[in-house]
Amino acid sequence: AQKITQTQPGMFVQEKEAVTLDCTYDTSDQSYGLFWYKQPSSGEMIFLIYQGSYDEQNATEGRYSLNFQKARKSANLVISASQLGDSAMYFCAMREARTYKYIFGTGTRLKVLA
């Protein structure tokens, strides 16, 4: 069965430091997409970054990068130079190739300290 696992319920990071949020996935599909979303306290879901299963290079979007290790089935999010506004819930998600449905992990709550 398809599954996304986020093992860190909560994380703290000092402002301006980098932080890594862990995500592992399980799928038997050869083609799939991996996503990270940010959810502030307002509840909206904000798309951060995408990695395709056939992409050889790690995805980057500004201060966000995705450390994709296909053999280990991991897709960790790295946030560089953390800002106070990065405090939020972060969800890892996988898109199924055939149905285009998304499966979400349970999330990691990040708190950036001043």
Add this chain to the structure above:
Amino acid sequence: DGGITQSPKYLFRKEGQNVTLSCEQNLNHDAMYWYRQDPGQGLRLIYYSQIVNDFQKGDIAEGYSVSREKKESFPLTVTSAQKNPTAFYLCASSIPEQGDYGYTFGSGTRLTVV
């Protein structure tokens, strides 16, 4: 500007009542989705629709119903059969075939049973 509108933002329901959550998008997206979010459990798929007049059950469809009569609209009815409806409900849309384009989410409806 294009986007997804969910209404109302907050909704209170009495025991035994049916309530309908609205989701409208003007992005011309084919696919629409309803997710439920409970604390510590991430997002779980209720129903999804990839074309007008067609929809499929997700992982937790019991006690919910949907319709897709127009491309722009995908309302969710929480019926009295749903035993624990208090949750945060998120609607999303997408162009399924578009690779690195994630979901676009609405801002959510928080439903409370009183």
